[in-house]
Amino acid sequence: MLAGQALRPVRVLISELGPIIDTGQIKARVPVRQTGDEFEELTIRFNQALEKIESLIEGMRASLDNVAHDLRTPMTRLRGVAEMALQSEPNIESSREALSDCLEESSQVLQLLNMLMDISEVEAGSVKLDLQQVDILGLMNQVHELYRYVAEDKNIAVRIDIEEGICVLGDRNRLLQVMANLLDNALKYNRDGGTVDLAAARNGNQVVIQVTDTGIGIAPEDLANIWDRLYRGDKSRSQRGLGLGLSLVRAVVRAHKGTIEVFSEQSGGTRFVISLENAERHTS
């Protein structure tokens, strides 16, 4: 009888959770009774788990909405071009032009889908990282070389302040992708005549890498969203882009068990700070 009484709160919890699980009403919560014991703690934990599930589902819904929205524009254009070509008088020149437009639109859709799949695979951990010692100065020099003409075109000075010999444990191609995306943004959202600073320094077991620009900055209300798939800040819409670069950057950094943070002031430039495992201690 005593055992039965002691388990009463558990039975109440089970009966309250039942309808929530059965109906999928993820917004519902179990009422918390302030008993000050483990059952109260358990109920609070259940509610926290429900909250987490709710925010994950909301996030997935928002991503799906964004994907649908971003696919609709090129697909509508593709259809329009094909329809017009079919309705007009047969003409080899205009047909070729229509086909080339269709090719361009479908390439854009494919690029978007490939990148979305790549991000999902990296996040799910199904992409195998080819871990090795990566020399950060070498990596930054390579990425700088890739963007040399873009920077010159915008009259932006890219400065590298990195000691020789600083290494992290990582997948070189993936880290190149991370740095390329960050430098691409730092140039794209910069002003004519601005600067970009690429820096790295050892910090115990970590290497801290910083990409700092003198660009347009990120509005406070955008800061939390820039990592979301397909999210683009209002001020950035005049620039080319899919809104996927930073989602990939964060997924790759996390796959390396690293962290990434952003600091930005509107019109005052932006700084991305990445922390990765220092690979030098593996060699010593």
Ligand code: ADP
């Ligand atoms: P994209 O650049 O294709 O829009 P990203 O995922 O790379 O997509 O970036 C998401 C958004 O974050 C951008 O649209 C922009 O608003 C903001 N952003 C990213 N990097 C910077 C930067 N260095 N300076 C200002 N805004 C930035």
